[in-house]
Each structure stands twice: as structure tokens, then as C-alpha cells.
Amino acid sequence: MSDNIATLEVNGEKHEFPIIKGTENEIAIDIKKLRGATGGVITIDPGYKNTGSCESAITFLDGEKGVLRYRGYAIEDLAEKADFLEVAYLLIFGELPTSEQLEKFHKDIKKESVVDDDVKKILDAFPKSAHPMGVLASLTNALTAFNPSSVNVDSEEDMYKAIVKILGKFPVLVAWTMRKKQGLPLDYGDSSLGYVENVLKMMFKQPNEEYSLNPIVVNALDKLLILHADHEQNCSTSTVRIVGSSHAGLFASLAAGISALWGPLHGGANQAVLEMLEGIRQDGGDTKKYMAKAKDKSDPFRLMGFGHRVYKNFDPRATIIKVAADEVLGDLGVEDPILDIAKGLEQEALQDSYFVDRKLYPNVDFYSGIIYRAMGIPTEMFTVMFALGRLPGWISQWREMRLRKEPIGRPRQVYVGENHRNFKNISDR
Ligand code: CMC
Numbered sequence: 432m433s434d435n436i437a438t439l440e441v442n443g444e445k446h447e448f449p450i451i452k453g454t455e456n457e458i459a460i461d462i463k464k465l466r467g468a469t470g471g472v473i474t475i476d477p478g479y480k481n482t483g484s485c486e487s488a489i490t491f492l493d494g495e496k497g498v499l500r501y502r503g504y505a506i507e508d509l510a511e512k513a514d515f516l517e518v519a520y521l522l523i524f525g526e527l528p529t530s531e532q533l534e535k536f537h538k539d540i541k542k543e544s545v546v547d548d549d550v551k552k553i554l555d556a557f558p559k560s561a562h563p564m565g566v567l568a569s570l571t572n573a574l575t576a577f578n579p580s581s582v583n584v585d586s587e588e589d590m591y592k593a594i595v596k597i598l599g600k601f602p603v604l605v606a607w608t609m610r611k612k613q614g615l616p617l618d619y620g621d622s623s624l625g626y627v628e629n630v631l632k633m634m635f636k637q638p639n640e641e642y643s644l645n646p647i648v649v650n651a652l653d654k655l656l657i658l659h660a661d662h663e664q665n666c667s668t669s670t671v672r673i674v675g676s677s678h679a680g681l682f683a684s685l686a687a688g689i690s691a692l693w694g695p696l697h698g699g700a701n702q703a704v705l706e707m708l709e710g711i712r713q714d715g716g717d718t719k720k721y722m723a724k725a726k727d728k729s730d731p732f733r734l735m736g737f738g739h740r741v742y743k744n745f746d747p748r749a750t751i752i753k754v755a756a757d758e759v760l761g762d763l764g765v766e767d768p769i770l771d772i773a774k775g776l777e778q779e780a781l782q783d784s785y786f787v788d789r790k791l792y793p794n795v796d797f798y799s800g801i802i803y804r805a806m807g808i809p810t811e812m813f814t815v816m817f818a819l820g821r822l823p824g825w826i827s828q829w830r831e832m833r834l835r836k837e838p839i840g841r842p843r844q845v846y847v848g849e850n851h852r853n854f855k856n857i858s859d860r
Contacts, residue, residue, distance in 0.1 A: 441469050455491055459483050466843075473843045480740070483664075485672065485837060489522060489827050490663040494741035499748065501661055502526070510751050515656040516540075516626045519823035522661050523594060523830060536595070541622040543599030544629075546607075547577045554611050563608045563815045564693040570604045572686035581680055584833040593681045594826055602626070605819050606633035609812050627653045630819070635807065647762040648806050652816075654755055655799055658748040659817050661824025665740075667691040667698065671825045672832045673840035681829055688825045689818050695735065698796075698821070701813040704736035705800035708769040711776075716768070718775045726785045736773075736797030737780060738789070748795035756798045756805075765805045773801060 435450045437460040446468045449461045466473060476482045491500045499506040502521050509518055513527070520528040520536050528536060553573050557566050578596060583589040607617045620633040628644050631652060636642040662668065671688035675681070692698035711721050725734040739746055760767060777793050780786040796817075803813050 439465075441472050444469075451486075453486070455493070473845070475845055478740075479669075484669060484840070485664065485832065485835075487663065487828070487831060488525070489831060490661045490824070492663060492741060494739070494743050497742060497745045497747045497750075499662075506658065506747055507751065510654050510657050513657065514625070514627070515653050515660070515820075518657045518660050519598065519826075522823045522827040537626065539591075539595040540599045540626070543596045544603060544622065545619055546574075546600050546603045550574075550577065550604075551607075551617055554607055554617075557611070559612055559614075561612075562693075563612065563811050564689065564699070564818070566608045566611075567604060567815055567818060568686050568689040568693070570608070571601070571682055571689055574600060574604075575680055575682045575686075578682070590830060590833075594830070597682060597685065597826065598822065601822055602630045602633060602819065605815055606630065608815060609634055609809065612809075612811075625649075627656065645763075647759060651755055651759045651802055651806065654751070655802060655816070656820035658751060658795060658799075659820030659824075661821070661827065664828075665697065666694070667821065668825060668828050671829050672837075675829045675832055676837055676840040678839075681826070684829050685822070685825055688821075692818055692821065693814060698814045698817040700735050700794070700796040701800045701803070701817060702810055704773075704796050705769070705804060705810050705813065707735045708772050708776075708801075711772050712769055716772055718772060718779055722776070722779050722783060726783075734776065734780065734786075734791070736793055737786065738791040739794045742792065742794065743790040745792045746794045749793045749797055752795060752798040752802065753793070756801050759802050760805050763805055767801060767805065769804075770801050773798060 437448045437450055439446050439448060446465075448465070451459050451461050453459075462474060474482070489502060491503070492498060501509060501518065502525055504513075504521065504527070509521075513521070516537060517528060517533060520526075520533060550570060550573060553570065554566070557569075574597070582593040603619060606620070610617055616638050618633060618636060620629040622629070624632060624644075628649055631644060631648060632642045664672075667688040670691035671684045674687040675684035679687075695703040707721075711718060714720070721732070721734070724730045724732040725737075756770060759765075760770060777797070780791065780793075786792075799817075800810070800813050803816060804810070808816060
């Protein structure tokens with residue numbers, strides 16, 4: 432490999448491929464011409480552990496150093512100094528907004544935050560036992576039917592309209608998903624409030640009481656949403672990009688992303704962590720027993736909230752959330768024994784060679800559920816909250832993919848099935 436050329440030898444023949452470098456000096460071999468040059472040879476990389484699917488200018492992360500930046504800004508600064516809507520604007524449009532831009536953005540979102548009342552009929556059809564992520568994915572897809580005009584991606588105005596529409600309507604769907612399960616009336620929030628404040632009011636307002644906002648809760652939710660807002664080409668984001676690459680609309684692409692997020696190896700981990708910690712508590716709090724289970728290869732149990740495909744040192748989001756968990760529980764006066772169990776597990780794992788050798792550290796989901804629980808959010812809603820946070824990331828990645836006119840995503844495969852066989856009539860089988 433020279434500075435800008437990589438040479439690959441296939442069947443004794445050498446082929447040269449350009450090397451591209453990102454702005455943070457990440458190096459990639461550009462194999463776009465591989466099949467043509469080699470007469471059909473492809474690369475294979477299940478799980479895409481070594482494969483870049485795109486060039487992107489949105490989020491940078493360095494898994495070895497525990498660095499995460501949105502559009503160049505450190506996650507630590509954004510979590511401390513910005514609010515969620517500012518971060519959403521930054522992710523989607525590339526720059527931090529001025530006060531006028533932010534005000535207009537919020538005003539435009541508020542204008543779009545009414546969901547067609549008929550959506551309630553769809554919601555009515557779900558059983559109370561339905562998982563909120565399934566309901567949210569379905570309702571997001573249903574928005575496509577209620578807002579059928581397709582987005583002209585060559586028109587900035589059209590793109591903008593679709594973006595403010597989903598940013599306005601999605602929190603309503605999030606709140607309705609939770610309230611329906613709890614048998615509470617469905618409501619449209621209060622457009623005099625900030626974005627995050629309105630989310631909380633829509634979720635928690637009781638029909639017979641005034642709702643008063645708790646600044647500690649507002650601040651904690653704002654921070655959690657910022658920390659979840661984007662994470663480059665993870666499973667759900669790649670799903671949004673690949674679905675959108677067929678020119679499916681924004682809402683349909685987002686609905687697919689929600690389904691991808693649901694799995695316990697991805698966003699579903701925050702629910703799984705809480706259930707695991709609760710299970711350990713009910714089983715007497717013996718963390719050593721569960722550490723042993725996690726290390727036992729014949730046991731399917733994994734320490735949920737540990738490990739990450741990219742972070743192999745620490746997850747900077749987890750560091751911020753751990754401090755926030757202490758603060759929020761302290762400020763709210765909540766004593767939760769599972770916080771101690773979580774800290775105990777982390778302490779043990781950090782000293783255990785199984786976890787140290789495999790570079791398994793707490794990830795963003797290890798402590799987030801503890802904060803959600805302290806806020807009164809039901810466990811099954813945790814991944815929905817993750818989706819609310821990830822929404823601007825998905826939108827920005829979809830927008831970038833469409834603006835760059837990326838080709839339809841269509842991986843190749845290596846076929847390992849039967850060779851040609853003669854058809855056998857049913858009587859001969
Ligand atoms: N508990 C026990 N062992 C683990 C864990 C864990 N949580 N995570 C990884 N390992 C082991 C795994 O068994 C394997 O061991 P060996 O080399 O002996 O076969 C090794 O560590 C490497 O694991 P992997 O599954 O090949 O790593 P991956 O990069 O494919 O998976 C992961 C990353 C996040 C899916 C995985 O670490 C995991 O399942 N963690 C638990 C679920 C979780 O917390 N997910 C949230 C991720 S962060 C938020 C998000 O992205 O949505």
C-alpha cells in the first residue's frame with residue numbers, strides 16, 4: 432500500500448485501487464471498481480466490521496480514543512452547552528443555528544405538530560400489550576398515508592417541509608404510544624413550551640391536574656436526547672440510508688430505522704439493561720453470579736449495556752450519563768438500588784480480564800435506563816425515547832444520502848447453496 436494506492440493480487444494478477452482519506456485521516460481503500468477490474472471478484476464482510484458504506488460529514492467517532500463529535504463539535508460541549516433542538520438543527524443543516532434560525536425552526540416545527548385525528552383510530556386497533564416500539568414504527572409509517580406527497584429532494588424547501596413535519600409530529604406519536612398503554616387521553620401538547628418541555632407535558636400531563644415542569648427532568652431529558660442524537664453508520668441509521676436509497680420517502684425510511692433500533696443488541700439494550708438489573712436485584716443482588724454467566728460461553732446471557740462495535744476504550748456518552756444518573760437521582764431524591772448494582776457490575780467488569788481483554792466497557796445504554804426510570808418513564812418506553820433522540824440523526828443521514836445522490840444500496844453475496852439440480856416431480860420426491 433503506497434500513500435494513495437493499494438495493490439491487491441487476485442489469481443496472480445495485481446490490481447491498484449485508490450486510497451481515500453477522511454478529514455480525520457481515516458483511510459479507506461476505494462474498491463468501487465473491484466468487480467470490473469477483476470472479472471467479478473467481490474469482498475465479503477458480514478456485519479460490515481471493515482466496510483464503509485458512505486462518506487459522511489455529519490458525525491465523527493474514534494472508538495479507540497472515545498471521541499464523539501457532531502459536525503466537528505465535541506459531544507461533551509454539546510451536552511453541556513446546547514439544547515436538543517439546536518443539536519437537531521446542527522446535525523441536519525451542518526451549522527449551529529443563530530437565535531433567529533432556531534426560532535424560525537422551532538416555529539415551523541410547532542406549526543406541524545398536529546397529527547391527523549384519524550391516526551388515533553389506528554392506535555385504537557393495537558392491543559394494550561403491544562410493545563411501544565412496534566406501535567411507534569407502525570404509526571410513523573402511517574404518517575406516509577396521511578401525508579402522501581413525496582419529497583422533491585432537489586428542492587431545499589420541500590426537504591425542509593418534510594423535516595419540520597416529522598420533527599413536529601414524532602413527539603406526539605411518542606407520547607400517544609405511552610398514554611394509550613396507560614389508558615390516558617391523547618393530547619397535542621402546548622406550543623408555548625420548548626421542544627423537550629412539550630414532550631414531557633404531552634407524556635405526563637394527567638387529565639385532572641395542571642402539569643408543572645421540573646427543570647431537573649427537562650435538563651436530564653435534553654441531555655439524554657442530545658447524547659443519542661447521532662452515531663454515524665450504526666444499524667438503524669444504515670437501515671434508514673439503505674431504505675431511503677431506493678427513494679422510499681423520509682417517513683417510510685424512518686419507520687424502518689425504528690424497527691432496526693428495537694433490537695436488544697442496538698437501542699433495545701436500554702430496556703434489556705433495566706430488566707437485567709432488576710432481575711439481578713430480585714435474585715438477591717449477586718453481581719458475581721451474573722458476571723460468571725456473562726463469561727460462560729455455553730450461557731446465552733450477555734451483560735447488557737456492555738461492549739460496543741466501535742468503542743474499544745470507553746463510550747464518552749456513558750461517561751456523561753453516569754454522572755447525570757447520580758445528579759438526577761440525587762436531585763429528585765430517588766434512591767434506586769439498581770444504581771448500586773449497576774455500579775457494582777461496572778466495577779467488577781473493569782477489573783475482570785474477560786472484559787478487559789475484549790475491551791468491553793459500559794455503553795450509552797448502561798445508565799440511561801436508570802435515569803428514565805427515575806423520571807417515571809416505563810421500561811418498555813426506553814427505546815422509544817432513544818428513537819426520539821435519534822430522530823435528527825436519522826433525518827440528517829437520510830438528507831445527506833439523498834443530496835449526495837447515492838446509488839441504491841444493494842450488497843452482493845457469496846452463494847454457498849446447491850449447484851444446479853434437475854427438478855423432481857412431486858411423486859418422485
Ligand atoms: N457480555 C459478554 N460478552 C460480550 C458482550 C457482553 N455484553 N459483548 C461482547 N462480548 C464478547 C463476545 O462474546 C465476544 O467474545 P469472544 O471473542 O470470546 O467470542 C467478544 O466479546 C466480541 O463480541 P462481538 O459480539 O463479536 O462484538 P460486536 O462488535 O459484534 O458486538 C455488541 C457489539 C454491542 C452487539 C455487543 O457488545 C453486545 O451484544 N453488547 C450487549 C448489547 C448492548 O449493550 N448493546 C448496545 C450497544 S450501544 C447502543 C447502540 O448501539 O444502540
